[in-house]
Amino acid sequence: MCRVPPLSPRTSPTISWKNCINESDPPNLQCGSIQVPVDYGKPHCEHFNLTFARIKTNGISCLGSLVYNPGGPGGAGSDVVFAHVLKGISVWSAELLAQYDLIGLDPRGTGLSNPMKCDPTIWNQRVSMTPQNEEEFNQLVENNKAFSESCRNLTGPIFDFMDTASAAKDMDMVRRALQEDKLNFLGQSYDSQLGSRYAGLFPQNIGRMVLDGITDVSLPGTAQLLIKSNTYESTLNEFFKWCNTTIQCALINQDAPGIFDKLIGTANTNPIPAPGCSPLSEHPCRSDATSEEILTEVQLGLIGFNGTVSFTGWPALSLGILEASKGNATLLSRPIITTPTSSDFSFLGVACFDCKATSISHIDLLLKRQMTSTLSPHTLGATQTYQAQAQCTGWAAPATNTNHALKPKKIAQLPELLLVNSLWDPSTSIVWANLLREQLLSARLVLRKGAGHTSYFAAGETSRAMDGFLLRGELPEQGTTFKS
Structure with a gap:
């Protein structure tokens, strides 16, 4: 009692x-x-x-x-x-x-x-959030379940609230x-x-x-994804326009949209090496970068136009895209998390309780990606909203704050x-x-x-x-x- x-x-x-x-x-x-x-x-x-x-x-x-x-x-x-x-x-x-x-x-x-608190070793496992078949979808769900159960065990009662x-x-x-x-x-x-x-x-x-x-x-989850994809896409287009007008952009006088699309297409089948990354460095990151990881890092890079407390500005982002297009994705590689209390974990902790995950098969996620790829052809819908919808599938507790x-x-x-x-x-x-x-x-x-x-x-x-x-x-x- x-x-x-x-x-x-x-x-x-x-x-x-x-x-x-x-x-x-x-x-x-x-x-x-x-x-x-x-x-x-x-x-x-x-x-x-x-x-x-x-x-x-x-x-x-x-x-x-x-x-x-x-x-x-x-x-x-x-x-x-x-x-x-x-x-x-x-x-x-x-x-x-x-x-x-x-x-x-x-x-x-x-x-x-x-x-x-969660197990970072589970988080750092490379499991695609864009499954192409039911086997890959089941791998994603199992990883989400294992990760969230580690969070519940390490966090205690607050996890469910x-x-x-x-x-x-x-x-x-x-x-x-x-x-x-x-x-x-x-x-x-x-x-x-x-x-x-x-x-x-x-x-x-x-x-x-x-x-x-x-x-x-x-709004329903699909509408949320559409809005989020559109705002990422429109901001990236502003970034491309900016690149045509300032020497601060490393891509000035080049076809920035074409370079970006080719980079994403290449990394989709062959991850781009990140030779400057090491799991033992002060800021550890992956040794290569996939297209979905690059798209996630680019969205974060667009956050600070002139640089903020937490993010570098657009000049640094343009350099990261240029170097990745030449085969070095160090600046756009996904960080390796070593602490059990990363804010990335609490991001999901809140998101998975506020919004219900509705995907029950790989087809559900595939249809969402087809929608966003059609309407946002550069960014393909690879947003934080999609991340939450994919990673909350199989979460250890149901959403409770959906009204x-x-x-x-x-x-x-x-x-x-x-x-x-x-x-x-x-x-x-x-x-x-x-x-x-x-x-x-x-x-x-x-x-x-x-x-x-x-x-x-x-x-x-x-x-x-x-x-x-x-x-x-x-x-x-x-x-x-x-x-x-």
């Missing part, structure tokens, strides 16, 4: 504050944790530590706390906080940090919050623990899904909310929100941004006329508009398109 006292709506969890790294941490850096239920359906049973990193404001007029997460799913807000404070990488504006305590949240199963609905309830526990009447939130990428789910559950608790790089998983409909009575209670998307984002589509705006009736949608994933870190007009809303409640006109 479970004996842990439940947390009632009238009580708040107590935050345990401590140093994040050691006693030499800067005075404005703290890490806090609270006890929250593993299963909100049984709040009197097992709890775990939900953890977050805080940058204390040095300002005079504090607006309270601003909760932040970079998305993923599986991204840890604490990682971005550490990059800003400990590595000197400027992430948030000085004005924002002068007015808010910045809370870098690690959702359940990520970062410092009971991270999902990594869905976004539970994470949204965790976030309200954080609000209560911080003794904030309202939640102020900046969510990027997949955490726009966390924000919209929170909005659907706790509309009365929202202060100022900005969702940057919109994901909407309310993403927002209730009209709840939505009617929402204050004004700000939604942001770039026109050419390889990961989050302007289609999703428009779909979410139609569901969140009080939301304003603004766009950045540019490429790359999310907009706050671009530090341009769009970022300043987000600051304007978070700091002063200033909302741009609906449909405003910023140049930077």
Whole structure:
């Protein structure tokens, strides 16, 4: 019988504050944790530590706390906080940090919050996500099953409750623990899904909310795949146009689309050697690269147009494509994971609980690839969405958070929100941004006329508009398109 006292709506969890790294941490850096239920359906049973990193404001007029997460799913807000404070990488504006305590949240199963642990040796096995027959499909399913069972065994009870609905309830526990009447939130990428789910559950608790790089998983899986494939393809086409206009592109004055297509075609039958890779190096990677692996790495390479905290920019991507076309895929080789707590693992941990895997044979996946290959001929549908649909087949636990409909009575209670998307984002589509705006009736949608994933870190007009809303409640006109 479970004996842990439940947390009632009238009580708040107590935050345990401590140093994040050691006693030499800067005075404005703290890490806090609270006890929250593993299963909100049984709040009197097992709890775990939900953890977050805080940058204390040095300002005079504090607006309270601003909760932040970079998305993923599986991204840890604490990682971005550490990059800003400990590595000197400027992430948030000085004005924002002068007015808010910045809370870098690690959702359940990520970062410092009971991270999902899995066997990397199973993950590193090369099993194709594009099976050509039933035998290859069964190999994929068996690998997925073995990998997810390793995750369940190593992670513990939280493995079965990594869905976004539970994470949204965790976030309200954080609000209560911080003794904030309202939640102020900046969510990027997949955490726009966390924000919209929170909005659907706790509309009365929202202060100022900005969702940057919109994901909407309310549509069926095939439609999700089509939208994701299209946004990857359109961004890659922008990359090709950019290559024709700047000496920063290693492919300038060359047929970049033709070179790319030939590379993918070649690697489909003969993996491209990656002589600079070694499983024993500081950043281990495979000794060669297949077409599906190259397509995955290229999508990641398109994320940072000018380079971000985590990704190099388009010039580096162009060099990787050029070298791979000449027989050296070192820059586009898939990393070998050596840690049991990779964010790639928690990505699947969330995705497989939020979206139901519907493929029961190799024909199901083949038909999806035929669809995306026809409509996205360069990228062939090799997206993170397809990865999830393929790798969640055979997962050790069924999806539990598949009803993403927002209730009209709840939505009617929402204050004004700000939604942001770039026109050419390889990961989050302007289609999703428009779909979410139609569901969140009080939301304003603004766009950045540019490429790359999310907009706050671009530090341009769009970022300043987000600051304007978070700091002063200033909302741009609906449909405003910023140049930077």
